[in-house]
Amino acid sequence: xxxxxxxxxxxxxxxxxxxxxxxxxxxxxxxxxxxxxxxxxxxxxxxxxxxxxxxxxxxxxxxxxxxxxxxxxxxxxxxxxxxxxxxxxxxxxxxxxxxxxxxxxxxxxxxxxxxxxxxx
Amino acid sequence: xxxxxxxxxxxxxxxxxxxxxxxxxxxxxxxxxxxxxxxxxxxxxxxxxxxxxxxxxxxxxxxxxxxxxxxxxxxxxxxxxxxxxxxxxxxxxxxxxxxxxxxxxx
Numbered sequence: 001x002x003x004x005x006x007x008x009x010x011x012x013x014x015x016x017x018x019x020x021x022x023x024x025x026x027x028x029x030x031x032x033x034x035x036x037x038x039x040x041x042x043x044x045x046x047x048x049x050x051x052x053x054x055x056x057x058x059x060x061x062x063x064x065x066x067x068x069x070x071x072x073x074x075x076x077x078x079x080x081x082x083x084x085x086x087x088x089x090x091x092x093x094x095x096x097x098x099x100x101x102x103x104x105x106x107x108x109x110x111x112x113x114x115x116x117x118x119x120x
Numbered sequence: 121x122x123x124x125x126x127x128x129x130x131x132x133x134x135x136x137x138x139x140x141x142x143x144x145x146x147x148x149x150x151x152x153x154x155x156x157x158x159x160x161x162x163x164x165x166x167x168x169x170x171x172x173x174x175x176x177x178x179x180x181x182x183x184x185x186x187x188x189x190x191x192x193x194x195x196x197x198x199x200x201x202x203x204x205x206x207x208x209x210x211x212x213x214x215x216x217x218x219x220x221x222x223x224x225x226x
Contacts (some may be wrong), residue, residue, distance in 0.1 A: 037164075043200075043208055045156075045164065046219045050214065059214045062121075095163055098127035106211045107176065110163040 002008075002026040002109040004096045007113060009114030012086055015017035020081040020114055022096030029077040030054070036070060036081045039117075041080075048094070054105045059103070071095035073081055086118045122210050126219035133224055138174050139195040141222045143208035148188050152212035155184055155193045158221075159204045168193065169211070196223070 008020040022034070036048040049060045049070035058070050066076040079096060093115050097107035123146035133139050143153065146200055151171035156164040166175045168184040171191055180197045203226060208219040 027216055045158075045209075045218045047209070047216045047218060050216070061215045100169060104152075104214050104216060106166060106169050106209055106216075107164075108166045108169075110165070112163055 002098060004098065004109060006094065006096045006111045009094065010085035011117045011119065013120050014086060014088055014118055016082035016086050016118070017082070017084045018086065018116060020083065020094055020096075020116075022079045022081075022111060024028075024077045024079070024096075024098070027098070030074040032101065033103045033105060034070075034072060034079040035081075035097045035099060037094070037095045037097055037110075038090075040089075040092040042117055043092075046092070047071060050099070050103055051079060070099045083116070086116075088118050091118045092116060108114070121215055122149065122213060122217055123155075124208055124210055124217050124219040126206075126208055126222050128222060129220065130223040130225060132144075132226065133198050134226070135198055135200055137198045137203075139198055139210075139224055141193045141206055143191045143219050145189045145191075145210055145212075149210045149212035151187045152164070152210055153184070153186070153191050154209045155182075155212055156209065157204045157208045158207065164207065167206075185213075198224070 035050040072079040093113040096111040098109040099105045153171045156167040158164040172184045
């Protein structure tokens with residue numbers, strides 16, 4: 001059974017940093033791309049970042065480029081999202097999601113999310 | 121970026137109804153479209169990928185159709201557990217983008 005367990009969320013002031021982690025199990029981690037998707041309170045889904053299976057290719061949505069960095073450690077079956085210079089509008093539940101295959105593929109398994117709140 | 125537009129934003133329905141949700145892409149995405157269901161307080165769940173392929177374990181009352189820029193999700197014989205919000209997502213090119221969602225409510 002695929003399991004994705006996010007951690008690292010919390011309350012941070014504007015301009016601060018957080019590092020989210022997603023520990024994966026139940027599948028061959030180094031075969032699949034991994035993504036982060038967020039959902040602001042009461043709002044829809046917003047795709048944030050993706051990393052290829054090898055970790056060599058990454059992509060971020062425009063609103064987080066230059067501030068967020070996605071990475072993965074295939075030896076630890078873990079994907080990360082380093083978030084710097086956080087803004088109030090980054091407040092959301094952040095989901096880790098497993099791709100069906102390549103870097104531009106939909107997500108067939110999701111974690112339960114970790115909440116990031118940016119507020120002074 | 122490819123924009124995804126869903127309609128309606130909400131729909132009122134009853135158990136046993138047929139519900140149809142549409143999704144339009146701002147450009148041709150072939151069949152690179154997925155549909156998700158999200159229940160309140162829960163993570164999204166993949167229902168359909170490649171526009172019409174049912175994800176394993178998803179009931180057959182869910183179906184998807186379309187190609188190019190126009191797509192449809194149909195729920196036949198709506199069940200109580202189907203009241204939720206549904207999202208489309210294009211998987212044609214990065215950044216992957218979602219539609220705004222359609223809430224199916226009583």
